[in-house]
Amino acid sequence: MSINFFKGHPTESLLPNSTIVNATTSLLTAKRDYDLDPQNRHPLTYGSDAGAIWVRDEVAKFSNSTFKPKSPTTHDFINLTAGSSYGIMNILTQTTLPHTNYTKQAFLITPTYFLINETFIDAGFGGKMTGIDEIPGGVDLVQLESKLKQFNGSDSNDEDLKLINNPQGVPKKIYKFVLYCIPTFSNPGGETYDLETRLKLIELARKYDMLIITDDVYDLLDYEQSLEVLPQPLPRLTHLDRDSYGNEYGNTIINSTFSKLIAPGLRFGYQESVNEKLVHQLSQGGANVSGGTPSQLNSMVVGTILQNGDIEKVINSFRRVYSERAHLLQKLIKDLLPSGTKATGFNGGYFIWVTLPSNYDVGEICQKLKNDENIVLANGDNFEVVGDIRHWGKRSVRLSISYLTKDEIQKGIEQWAKVIKEMYN
Numbered sequence: 275m276s277i278n279f280f281k282g283h284p285t286e287s288l289l290p291n292s293t294i295v296n297a298t299t300s301l302l303t304a305k306r307d308y309d310l311d312p313q314n315r316h317p318l319t320y321g322s323d324a325g326a327i328w329v330r331d332e333v334a335k336f337s338n339s340t341f342k343p344k345s346p347t348t349h350d351f352i353n354l355t356a357g358s359s360y361g362i363m364n365i366l367t368q369t370t371l372p373h374t375n376y377t378k379q380a381f382l383i384t385p386t387y388f389l390i391n392e393t394f395i396d397a398g399f400g401g402k403m404t405g406i407d408e409i410p411g412g413v414d415l416v417q418l419e420s421k422l423k424q425f426n427g428s429d430s431n432d433e434d435l436k437l438i439n440n441p442q443g444v445p446k447k448i449y450k451f452v453l454y455c456i457p458t459f460s461n462p463g464g465e466t467y468d469l470e471t472r473l474k475l476i477e478l479a480r481k482y483d484m485l486i487i488t489d490d491v492y493d494l495l496d497y498e499q500s501l502e503v504l505p506q507p508l509p510r511l512t513h514l515d516r517d518s519y520g521n522e523y524g525n526t527i528i529n530s531t532f533s534k535l536i537a538p539g540l541r542f543g544y545q546e547s548v549n550e551k552l553v554h555q556l557s558q559g560g561a562n563v564s565g566g567t568p569s570q571l572n573s574m575v576v577g578t579i580l581q582n583g584d585i586e587k588v589i590n591s592f593r594r595v596y597s598e599r600a601h602l603l604q605k606l607i608k609d610l611l612p613s614g615t616k617a618t619g620f621n622g623g624y625f626i627w628v629t630l631p632s633n634y635d636v637g638e639i640c641q642k643l644k645n646d647e648n649i650v651l652a653n654g655d656n657f658e659v660v661g662d663i664r665h666w667g668k669r670s671v672r673l674s675i676s677y678l679t680k681d682e683i684q685k686g687i688e689q690w691a692k693v694i695k696e697m698y699n
Contacts, residue, residue, distance in 0.1 A: 277686040280652040281677035282461070282624055288595060289537050290588045297578040321570035324557040325354025325544075329577035333544050336580050340494065340504055343513035347546060353553035356568040357543045358491055358531040359393070362454070365527055365545070366397035368559050369485055369552070371448050373398045374434040379425040381406050381453040383413055385627070385657035385666050387461045387489070390454060395660065405659035406453070408463045410618075412471030413455065415478070422451060422482045446555055447523040451484035458493035458507060462657045462672035463627045464619015469508060476515050479525035486511055486526045491534050492623035494589055497597035504586055505593075516548040523555075524548030532576050534624070535589050542572040599675040600626070603683055610691035612698075626673040630694075637667050639694060647689045 301317055308314035314326040324330065330349035337347045355361040370377040380394050384405030394403055404421055407414040430450055439445050453475070457467040467475075479486050488511050496505035515526040524547055531543030547553045556562070567573060579585050604620045607628060614631040630636055640653045651673065654666030678686065 276648045276650060277678060277682050277689075278650040279671075279673045279678065279686060280650050282674050283533075283538050284592065284676050285595075285679065288592060290584075290591070293579060293584050293588055294537065294540075294575060297575050297582070297584070300582075301574050301578045315566075315570070317571050317574045319570070320565050321354075321567035321573070323563050323566055324352070324553065325567035325573055326570070326577070329354060329573045330544075332577045332580040333546075336585065337546065341507060341510055341513060343509065343516060345513070345516045347513075350550040351546055351548070351553060353545045353557045354567045354569065354573050355529075355531075355543045355545060357533055357538075357541045358489055358529050359389075360541075360568065361529040361531070361543055361545055362390070362393050362487065362489070363397065364556055364559060364562070365485075365487055365529065366394065366399075366452070368556050369447060369449055369527075370397065370399075370452050371434060371438050372402050374431065374437065375428070376430040376434045376448060376450070377452060378402075378428075378430070378450055379404055379421070381418065381421065381451065381484075382659045383408050383453075383455045383460070383463075384659045384662065384664055385462050385654060385670070385672075386454070386659050387456065388652075388656040391660040394454070401661060403659055403661050405662035405664060407664075408460065408465055410465065412465070412467045413475070415471065415474050418453075418475075419478055422478065422484070425451070426482060443558075444555075447552065449483055449485040449525075451479075451482055453479070453484055453486045454489070455486065456489045456492070457511060458490065459495060459619065459621075459623025459625075461489075461492070461623070462625050462652070464623060464625055466508065466622070472509070472511050472514055476511060476525060479515075480520060483521075484525060487529055488512070488526065490528050490530045494535060495593060495596060495624070496622040497593060497600050498621045501590055501594050501597060504589060510546075512546055512548060519548045522549075523552045527552060527556075535585070535592070536576060536579065540569075540572045540576060542569045542576050596624075596675055599678070599680055599683055602680050603673065603675060603687065606684065606687040610687055612694060624674055624676045626675065627670060628673060629670045632669065634669065634694065634698065636669050636671055639690075639697065640671065642697065643690055643693050647693065649686050649689050651690070 309316040330352045334347045380399045493507040499505040512526040512528045528546035616629045619626040651671040654670035
């Protein structure tokens with residue numbers, strides 16, 4: 275039997291089957307007064323462009339109650355999506371133009387989410403991706419501004435915007451730079467950016483006409499705060515940006531999902547911006563207006579779970595299990611792995627980033643562990659920014675706590691420690 279630390283989704287036994295069945299049944303069998311309303315519509319028909327207003331209202335209430343922004347979110351500030359992966363592609367195609375160098379460069383925090391490279395390349399950023407180092411509590415801001423200055427040499431040609439705008443439509447806001455990050459419980463690094471870092475990122479984005487895309491997908495999976503009520507996370511960047519934005523579109527966009535909070539198979543998420551302008555632009559892309567919001571039924575299932583209050587129970591159920599796994603993994607790493615091993619990410623999210631001392635070859639260890647013990651670790655090579663390599667695979671691995679049980683985690687780390695001793699003693 276394989277023990278796979280690479281899998282980044284919940285154990286199937288944790289998925290809230292009955293909650294989803296009850297919400298779906300309630301949605302489809304109860305009397306609804308909005309089926310013919312063009313801004314809401316029947317759950318089983320094409321949706322409105324931005325998604326049903328009543329669902330967006332529920333998402334806005336959820337955002338306001340959990341993140342408590344100084345300037346509250348309204349449904350006009352939200353566009354519904356088919357999850358964060360769809361959301362990223364939607365954002366890149368509607369707000370950037372790398373093909374002509376109008377959008378000069380994409381910055382991705384490194385180590386980075388291992389599948390995000392393909393999305394940026396699909397959007398035209400091949401050869402235009404630069405890694406920015408993640409550091410404890412944030413990112414290397416000096417490095418980021420240095421790179422911004424380096425790539426900001428030539429002016430963008432406004433004539434190029436004709437390529438991405440319908441002459442009969444409203445001109446789109448296209449940014450000169452784009453940055454992708456996961457500010458809370460990052461994947462794979464497990465870091466959370468402090469308030470100072472968040473504010474400085476917004477300052478740089480405003481200065482250089484940069485859009486910051488925040489994959490805000492893990493911030494409610496906190497294991498340090500009480501597990502009986504939803505945690506109080508640090509402010510999201512868009513909520514901070516909203517307090518004082520000068521650019522009428524803002525310089526940040528929340529790209530969030532309920533895949534980590536309810537079930538990934540629902541494929542439902544949302545985008546949130548400082549006001550209505552940017553999310554309206556995102557809702558008007560060709561793929562979106564052809565059929566409307568891409569997840570009409572599932573958005574309403576999730577809306578029902580938000581409306582009836584079950585969301586808190588579901589999230590806290592995940593948190594309790596993940597918290598136990600994280601604390602067990604922390605103890606095992608401390609007790610069994612070589613002295614000098616460093617690990618981050620135990621306080622929330624899905625992933626732990628483990629770095630062995632310099633005299634250990636993690637690539638060779640991972641290969642032997644897979645071949646001899648059928649145990650899979652996510653080698654650091656998977657988390658590079660394409661074209662800007664840091665050689666993470668020499669010393670680091672990512673471990674997921676979302677899928678494996680405590681027994682599997684224990685066995686996997688024990689076997690890892692055993693293989694290291696066999697190779698280096």
